[in-house]
Amino acid sequence: MLLFLALPTLIAVGTGFVGTDGAFTLDTVAALTDPVVLAAFGSSIWLSALTAIIGAIVGALVCYALLGAPPAGPLRSTIDSLSSVLAQFGGVMLAFAFVATIGIQGMVTVLLRDTFGFDIYADGVWLYELPGLVLPYIYFQVPLMVITFMPALVSLKTTWAEANATLGGSARSYWLRIALPVLAPSFLGSLLLLFANAFSSYATAAALTSQGSQIVPLQIRSALTSETMLGRENLAGALALGMILVMTVVMIGYSVLQSRAARWQR
Amino acid sequence: MSGGFRTTGGVAHAPSRFVRGLILGVVGLVFVVPFVAMVEFTLRRGLVGGYDLHRWTELFQGGLTGEYKPVLVALGNSVGLALGTVAIILLLLVPTMLLVHIRFRRLRRALEIICILPISIPAIVLVVGLAPVFSVVARLVGSGVWTLAFAYGITVLPFAYRAIQANLDGVDVRTLSEAARTLGAGWGSVLLRVLVPNLRRGILAGAFIAVAVVLGEFTIASLLNRVNLQTALVVVSKNDPYTAVILSLIALLVAFALLMAIGRLGAPRRSRTRRAVTASPPQTATPTLTPTGDRP
Structure with missing residues (x-):
């Protein structure tokens, strides 16, 4: 436990502060302000935020659609399992799926080009660059939203709807005045979790792009494996430190929202 | 209106x-x-x-030999790692959780925090620190692929903990163990013949989740230059994308079947626990792969 969790984390953070001569230094941390690194953090945050927002909205819609379906029924259990597969297991395979779909010879690309005369790559191939990551990421963000948001939606109490109806409220007032305020912390919490999920995911991006490193996890890869950045071996540590900082902020926000959400879920 | x-x-x-x-x-x-x-x-x-x-x-008549032999080896590695990780969970996590639950209840909060912590540390960050650790490990015991099982033991910790804890909350472990002790059972038989059978659903679900996570793991294996199923798939895809896609489809189907099985495991428990302990919320009955959906 200590050897494989605490130590690696400490080393990861620690190497950020240690120079090549082994002495304490802030130089490598200063590397975090390098324009390339900053740009990577920027695009990582942009990508995570965009896919988290889309994933959260679509996922919440799916959860709403599943409301009222029996929890142990075939529909719910199938969607639960599918979501888990896509959210946790997909990774590398999602990258393959998208090469087969919107790769240069992908099914959808060819269909659009030959049938509708519309070339999605008219301005160049973007699948292997940053914009190409958006679609695959959404495919694991939506399932994660379904898994994390469903319990909150299920815990809406029928008595609240009854009270609303007794007081002369409509379905509209139920959703706007009762359900939305109660669900808001859960929704925002799930949104943050989705952000953290996209921010830390590596497999899909690594399998899709073999060159270039537009996002932070890929920069860590090149910092770890590259032989050209001599004298900057500890850049990976500094990048890891930066990632941990972002993750800490996000996870603190998540736990605050989660405890607010728990108030209504008893 | x-x-x-x-x-x-x-x-x-x-x-x-x-x-x-x-x-x-x-x-x-x-x-x-x-x-x-x-x-x-x-x-x-x-x-x-x-x-x-x-x-x-062609793929199946060839029996995955020759060119695709590495995939088979990698699958073997992944299955071995999955078994190793499950062993770690069964031999370390389950006894620790039971001990904390029965004897040291004040430590429960600490154990929970430790077990959930790996969620907020991305695998890619963990790998930065694991690289030096593994270079030491490799010097001591060789760079066999099995050493990864320890790293995977950490990454599956939150999922396994969640699944087992959900079961643990629904079973009155204390009364059970006290009853067994009164009837003259030693701690060994309390553990193996009373507690483990009562917790088998949670333990099984935890083990299945561990298997699914390990089979899908890419980040750590790829950056520590070990071969597992996912890294082998990427290698295959570089020169034969068709085979890589076929193998991915099969892997996705197997994972789906595995997770449907977990769902099945959770479903019958629902009615049983409701009869026994009404306090347990039905949502905890089906463990999902994700860390959240947490309820206090």
Whole structure:
């Protein structure tokens, strides 16, 4: 436990502060302000935020659609399992799926080009660059939203709807005045979790792009494996430190929202 | 403004069948496209055009030998790692959780925090620190792929903990163990013959989740230069994308079957626990792969 969790984390953070001569230094941390690194953090945050927002909205819609379906029924259990597969297991395979779909010879690309005369790559191939990551990421963000948001939606109490109806409220007032305020912390919490999920995911991006490193996890890869950045071996540590900082902020926000959400879920 | 109160399936303000069908239909359609594309891709006949099954039959008649031998080796590695990780969970996590639950209840909060912590540390960050640790480990015991099981033991910790804890909350472990002790059982038989059978659903679910996570793991293995199923798939995809896609489809199906099995495990428990301990919320019955959906 200590050897494989605490130590690696400490080393990861620690190497950020240690120079090549082994002495304490802030130089490598200063590397975090390098324009390339900053740009990577920027695009990582942009990508995570965009896919988290889309994933959260679509996922919440799916959860709403599943409301009222029996929890142990075939529909719910199938969607639960599918979501888990896509959210946790997909990774590398999602990258393959998208090469087969919107790769240069992908099914959808060819269909659009030959049938509708519309070339999605008219301005160049973007699948292997940053914009190409958006679609695959959404495919694991939506399932994660379904898994994390469903319990909150299920815990809406029928008595609240009854009270609303007794007081002369409509379905509209139920959703706007009762359900939305109660669900808001859960929704925002799930949104943050989705952000953290996209921010830390590596497999899909690594399998899709073999060159270039537009996002932070890929920069860590090149910092770890590259032989050209001599004298900057500890850049990976500094990048890891930066990632941990972002993750800490996000996870603190998540736990605050989660405890607010728990108030209504008893 | 009409209809202040409407229920579908016993849930207030649930969508009608039509709306549900519409949303699920549209989202489902969008989600099914890449997988249809994967199947279509594997059936292509190359430059000639048209479709047939020859890639599938070739792959299976060849029995995954020769060119694809590395995939088989990698699958073996992954399965071995999955078993190793499950062993770590069964031999370390389960006894620790039981001990904390029965004897040292004050440590429960600390154990929970430690077990959930790996969620907030991305695997890619963990790998930065694991690299030096593993260079030491490699010097001591060799750089066998099995050493990864310890790292995986950490990454599956939150999932396994969640699954087992959900079961543990629904079973009165204390009374059970006290009853068994009063009847003259030693600690060994309390553990093996009383507690483990009562917790088998949680333990099984935890083990299945561990297997699914390990089989899907890519980040750590790839950056520490070890070979497992996912890294081998990437290597295969570089020179034979068709085979890589076929193997991915199979892997996805197997994972889906595995997770459906977990769902099945959770389902019957629901009625049993409700009868026994009414306090346990039904949501905890089905452990999911994700860390959240946490309820206090």
